[in-house]
Amino acid sequence: MRGSAVAIELNFINNSNDMNKSAIVLFQKNLASAADDAPIAWKVIPDSAPGLTHRFVFPTTIDVVATDAEGAIAGPVSGWDSHFFVVGPQSAESAAAFGATEAAAGEVQVRNALPDTSITANIFRDGRLLAVKAGVPPQQMAVFQLKPSLWVGAAAAVSEGQALDPETLSNVKTELSLLGLASADIVMSGGGGDVVATPFRFSLQNVVMA
């Protein structure tokens, strides 16, 4: 029933023994990205102490914004993960306009139809930056393939909208699938002191299916 905007309700619960109040980072990977395109920290829960709960939503819609070196030139335009966005000339005077149609299943495609301006394609979810493809030349297309899952892990210092560095990425080892979910708890466990410390573990609990 594509076309009705819904959101998956998620509730982060810190049941760990982590005394360092680590930040928790959540992000999606663009499977169509080049190896040097780092994932973006979509959501960060700072100072996550044991006992903390934090509710947030994962909307099924995305927003696309095209920018050039000067800033925003088009958008935001809302759509679904399977939409094809075109950034093209609107008139002789104005810079650009968006159009959106269905794209290949599971892919967001942003085509730069501007005659002589390279763009950066920015994908937002729930108002936060999710993925970026910079330097899309005229008549070329940025492709985003976003699996319905969230990677989650603890991080030392990370900000929302920031590209994740290799060290942070190497510490994130859990992928939680959102396929078919209406709501769920993301429960963090593990951690602890030096002697009895165990790795952090993230799991889905209290899952309500669609």
Add this chain to the structure above:
Amino acid sequence: MSSDPQISRGKGLPLLRNITRFWTANDGCLVFEIIFDRAWRAGDLDPPAVAIVRCASSLDERHEVAIYEDRPSWFAVDFSSGYHVHGTLRQIGDIRIDGTPCLTIFADIYYRQPGQEHLFHFDGGMVACPSVALTEQSADRVRFPTSGRSDRTDMRHGDPVVIAGTNANQSYTA
């Protein structure tokens, strides 16, 4: 499950082609080939789905896991390439994805790359297959109350929820 993907075993059910979905991790190195058994929907007693767990670098090594609805199937595999994977698989029926009721395989698995110590964890829906795709050509078959899908999966309530951008016919990679 019949070794011939087009023919269901034993019940005289004609030409029920099974449906296959793929899930991969580590840029395609670890492969789960999920085969949904159409004959099961028509009353066949074989497992509703089977996972063939493979490693791209060890193509001759295959580990088969029968997947059921009433219990998780636990498995552990060590490939000669050094890949390791263990965890559980389970089927849940008629979950709405993009408004379409789907049979969905849920996984809670841990996998390790060769030469690495840490385990990656995947939790949740792995692949889905529209239920209607499994019942086509078999709608005229007799269903037996004690076989096929469990009653539990027919008792779901609530409004359908759409996950935009997911496609029940799509394979996913990690």
